[in-house]
Amino acid sequence: MTAFFFSPHKNIIRHTLATRDDEVAPRHEILSAGTEVTLLDNGIIRFEPNTASDTSLVISCAVHGNETAPIEIVSAIIDDLLAEDQKCGQRVLFILGNPWAMEAGTRFVDVNMNRLFCGDWQHQDLTLPEVKRAAKLEAYVANFFAEEPVTATQRLHYDCHTAIRDSARERFAVYPFVAGRTLPETQKAFLDSADVHTVLLQQQAANTFSSFTSLQQNAESFTLELGKVRPFGENDLTRFEGIDRTLRRLIAGDALPDSPINPVDGFTVHHTIEKTSEHWEFFVEDDVANFTEFAPGTEIWRDGDDAYIVGDEPEYIVFPNRDIPVGQRAGLMLRKQSG
Ligand SMILES: O=C(O)CCC(=O)N[C@@H](CCC(=O)O)C(=O)O
Numbered sequence: 347m348t349a350f351f352f353s354p355h356k357n358i359i360r361h362t363l364a365t366r367d368d369e370v371a372p373r374h375e376i377l378s379a380g381t382e383v384t385l386l387d388n389g390i391i392r393f394e395p396n397t398a399s400d401t402s403l404v405i406s407c408a409v410h411g412n413e414t415a416p417i418e419i420v421s422a423i424i425d426d427l428l429a430e431d432q433k434c435g436q437r438v439l440f441i442l443g444n445p446w447a448m449e450a451g452t453r454f455v456d457v458n459m460n461r462l463f464c465g466d467w468q469h470q471d472l473t474l475p476e477v478k479r480a481a482k483l484e485a486y487v488a489n490f491f492a493e494e495p496v497t498a499t500q501r502l503h504y505d506c507h508t509a510i511r512d513s514a515r516e517r518f519a520v521y522p523f524v525a526g527r528t529l530p531e532t533q534k535a536f537l538d539s540a541d542v543h544t545v546l547l548q549q550q551a552a553n554t555f556s557s558f559t560s561l562q563q564n565a566e567s568f569t570l571e572l573g574k575v576r577p578f579g580e581n582d583l584t585r586f587e588g589i590d591r592t593l594r595r596l597i598a599g600d601a602l603p604d605s606p607i608n609p610v611d612g613f614t615v616h617h618t619i620e621k622t623s624e625h626w627e628f629f630v631e632d633d634v635a636n637f638t639e640f641a642p643g644t645e646i647w648r649d650g651d652d653a654y655i656v657g658d659e660p661e662y663i664v665f666p667n668r669d670i671p672v673g674q675r676a677g678l679m680l681r682k683q684s685g
């Protein structure tokens with residue numbers, strides 16, 4: 347089956363790269379175990395077992411096109427599902443988010459897709475391919491969850507990324523903010539199983555893909571930062587064995603532990619760094635790693651009389667980026683949760 351489903355292409359990566367958005371032909375097959383496979387759109391494929399499933403699982407990658415390791419992992423899982431070397435015990439929707447940026451080998455082409463969700467695509471130029479794609483992704487995910495069987499008890503979404511820079515904590519998760527929600531032990535167990543021992547707990551609603559599934563689709567979801575951005579073929583996939591193994595277990599329908607065996611450290615956002623004007627000065631070196639610790643009293647940025655100085659306990663930086671337009675986020679300062 348593997349050899350034929352994406353014919354004449356070798357796998358979903360090649361098929362997605364070779365297919366223009368307006369040329370995609372939906373495909374449908376039933377595997378010998380009864381699993382229904384449907385290619386819904388370019389880079390969007392659904393597997394549905396013919397047994398009662400309790401989980402609807404969305405696995406996405408390539409929302410940023412140059413974050414290739416998760417794309418390689420997802421493609422290999424899809425190959426194994428098609429070859430029936432990987433058991434399909436749950437409904438799964440796989441999404442390769444941004445085919446144009448994948449082809450260009452860039453984070454995005456016209457607009458950062460991971461700022462277009464929760465309907466924010468409506469306020470953008472609707473002629474742009476990435477804007478239309480974000481709208482479609484919302485619709486595919488909403489339909490996938492709406493069509494879940496009566497046996498379904500949980501909706502999960504893991505949006506797999508790699509970060510631009512090194513990280514003092516190699517892998518980390520971002521847990522979207524939903525008022526009144528706390529991170530369940532079962533999701534900590536998922537992170538532990540995937541070798542992700544750091545979680546950034548957002549305190550504000552956002553317009554990322556994982557925020558959309560958490561806020562509007564009632565899913566447990568994360569943005570997973572699983573390593574560092576590298577071109578296709580240059581990833582050390584042994585560094586991604588935890589997520590690969592854990593996604594495969596979930597897809598098979600195998601139970602994960604109810605609570606983590608190893609600690610998962612929580613960090614909360616203490617300050618959002620914003621580039622406030624053209625005079626804004628940023629005192630963080632360009633090559634600083636994510637989760638670098640800054641001691642109390644360190645000045646992080648200054649804009650005239652306004653400044654940010656680390657308070658009375660250490661803070662940790664993530665996603666620092668000075669090369670952004672005025673008004674946009676230039677990084678986050680975090681505090682580590684105690685206990
Ligand atoms: O490495 C960086 O500086 C950026 C990594 C990245 O793309 N992170 C995601 C996080 C999404 C979230 O907050 O859930 C993003 O900025 O889209």
Ligand SMILES: [Zn+2]
Binds near residue numbers: 409410508
């Ligand atoms: Zn990313």
